[in-house]
Amino acid sequence: MNGPAGQRLGLAPIPDGSVNLRMLRRTLAVELAYRPGGLLAAKIHLKHVSVITTEGYANRPGGSQSRFLAEVGKEEEKRNLAIVTEEWKNARAGIKPSGPGARDLLDFFQSVDGQLDDALRTAPNVITNDQQVRGMLMKRAKTLHLGTANYCWFADPAKALCLKLAGTPTADRPLIGMCDSARCPQATHHPRHRPVWEKTVEQNKVFIRMLGRGQKAERTCLEAELARAERVIADIDAASRGPTVAAGMED
Numbered sequence: 001m002n003g004p005a006g007q008r009l010g011l012a013p014i015p016d017g018s019v020n021l022r023m024l025r026r027t028l029a030v031e032l033a034y035r036p037g038g039l040l041a042a043k044i045h046l047k048h049v050s051v052i053t054t055e056g057y058a059n060r061p062g063g064s065q066s067r068f069l070a071e072v073g074k075e076e077e078k079r080n081l082a083i084v085t086e087e088w089k090n091a092r093a094g095i096k097p098s099g100p101g102a103r104d105l106l107d108f109f110q111s112v113d114g115q116l117d118d119a120l121r122t123a124p125n126v127i128t129n130d131q132q133v134r135g136m137l138m139k140r141a142k143t144l145h146l147g148t149a150n151y152c153w154f155a156d157p158a159k160a161l162c163l164k165l166a167g168t169p170t171a172d173r174p175l176i177g178m179c180d181s182a183r184c185p186q187a188t189h190h191p192r193h194r195p196v197w198e199k200t201v202e203q204n205k206v207f208i209r210m211l212g213r214g215q216k217a218e219r220t221c222l223e224a225e226l227a228r229a230e231r232v233i234a235d236i237d238a239a240s241r242g243p244t245v246a247a248g249m250e251d
């Protein structure tokens with residue numbers, strides 16, 4: 001949880017000092033539950049017989065599960081705001097997003113900067129505080145969903161490639177399991193996603209080496225996947241000024 005993979009998924013670091021699993025039971029359940037497929041993982045963690053049990057409390061006013069889900073929602077909101085704020089600061093420092101949704105995200109960040117400039121021009125004596133910035137970034141934070149290899153800014157269901165592929169274009173949530181982030185206009189890639197794409201490159205190279213001569217269709221398919229992953233990495237590096245900066249962000 002304290003390593004790069006935990007950071008990428010927005011997990012809160014485990015504090016120093018001695019900890020045991022019992023102490024972390026609820027914290028881990030909350031951390032699990034607000035991720036894609038997380039409710040099922042939380043069910044397993046809580047050792048509930050059925051996921052219905054895990055969800056079921058939600059319908060009891062004041063029940064422990066409704067508090068649990070409210071807590072999950074609050075944590076999700078906090079995590080999303082922290083991610084948007086970090087990416088806004090990164091973009092200002094020249095570490096920009098890449099991917100099909102990058103232009104849109106950068107336009108949004110520019111509009112935030114413009115509003116801050118306007119606020120300073122019209123009221124130069126009023127110091128722009130964190131609260132103002134948080135208010136501006138919150139709208140975008142509400143659209144954020146975490147994929148393992150990308151961020152999904154689910155602002156418009158009509159643009160969601162996963163929903164088009166699934167034939168459910170009006171759904172109110174993305175289908176992260178069907179995400180094709182290299183082609184969806186709502187997806188962005190960031191330096192913290194680089195290790196996932198590196199792994200994809202490695203795995204595809206291994207699979208290609210294992211193919212026999214007759215497996216032409218499989219080879220074509222894997223080579224396309226490999227080229228796509230290499231392209232994503234090159235785009236991440238170009239937008240973020242190279243893998244050195246990207247690696248530094250994981251520390």
Ligand code: SF4
Pocket residue numbers: 147151152153154159160161162163174175176178179180181184185186187188
């Ligand atoms: S394809 Fe991926 S980025 Fe696009 S809406 Fe679906 S989950 Fe989000």
